[in-house]
Amino acid sequence: MNRHLPTVADVEQITALTDPVVRNLQITYCYYELSSAFNERAGAGANWCTFATWASKQAGQTIRREDLVRELESRLRLQPEASKAIQKLVSLVKQLGARQHSDQIRPIIWDHVVVAALNRSSDAVSRGNRKVFMEIGREFARFLAICGPDTTYNADHLDQFLRELKPGDPPDGQYYLRQAFTHYYQSWFVDDPKQQAELRLLANLEIGYHEQTRLQPEIAESLTMMPIDATVLKNRLIELIFPADGWMTRGRLFFLDLFGQISPLERAIDHLIALVHQQVRLMVTEQLMTMTLPANERLRLGQDLKAGFPASLRVITNPDLQELLLQIDPTADSLLESGTRDWTDLADRIHYIADLFRCYHETAALFEAPFSPEQVAVLRQGKRPHGRL
Secondary structure, three states: OOOOOOOHHHHHHHHOOOOHHHHHHHHHHHHHHHHHHHHHHHOOOOOHHHHHHHHHHHHHHHHOOOOHHHHHHHHHHHOHHHHHHHHHHHHHHHHOOOOOOHHHHHHHHHHHHHHHHHHHHHHHHHHHHHHHHHHHHHHHHHHHHHHOOOOOOOHHHHHHHHOOOOOOOOOOOOHHHHHHHHHHHHHHOOOOHHHHHHHHHHHHHHHHHHHHHHHHHHHHHHHHOOOOOHHHHHHHHHHHHOOOOOHHHHHHHHHHHHOOOOHHHHHHHHHHHHHHHHHHHHHHHHHHOEEEEHHHEEEEOOOOOOOOOOHHHOOOOOHHHHHHHHHHOOOOOOOOOOOOOOOOOHHHHHHHHHHHHHHOOOOHHHHOOOOOHHHHHHHOOOOOOOOOO
């Protein structure tokens, strides 16, 4: 993964990686390279990849389950009801005839409930990270390859790029991407800094609206999570209790079930799963609702932004940008109520993103590298860097 202008082939190679952690890290660094290349061509002002770099890095914490396991362990220990639920489940398994020690039973319960719940959120975020990069990372690489070298406006080059984008609205159509890259291209040949800033903010928001619409299923899944199948844990515990296979085992299970001795086990499993899911959702929501920018600036997505609009974007004059902001920003020209109440709500989420892009459009620190040179050297080898990322 060299520091160069990423190509479509680079994007496809990263997308094809099967290790979700390494893939996320390489996606994050590729966004940084695309952002830097775009900035070198276009000059001041953030592009969509600039923000994607830090959003992808934040997503990596959930994908790696960074600190989540330890945090969940701590929360469950401090929650009397959860501790009692785990102990009750262990006791029921022992009462049904398990000869294993409690310390051998607990890891099975932990793996099938706690780790499984975290894995589901991690997987949803990872799929969303890959899904967006596979489309938009590819289009940025293709756009910079076709149109980047132009020193004067070349309608043929722009048309060549746009021809591969599908008509129609998201999630299937790419109308907003067509508009966005057209506005990016126009901004390259405008001399007035304010006009440039407004065209690029417009493009950033058009891509943001497109990708957030396509990401809706993954975002909803990462926070709400499909319930864990309690039957899987029940069967695993029964295997522990009755390891032998055959008609005698089936007969014992039949009579235990007939006399209602399996039902308490099932109820205990359901109760524990409900408690764990509640804590996992709180933790994952908190992590996904935080975004860390350079200089360790932590944004709480549930709180109103405080950075303020830069002078070039304080008053919007571009009619297309005015129209789009009227659609996605219910508190026009204000940061009032920019904080997101429900990150799974597309309208609520895009309102925050609109103000975020506008506030930080001229923040030079966003172009800093997301990883150290030592970490990048390890990533070039397709490995996971050690230490905090």
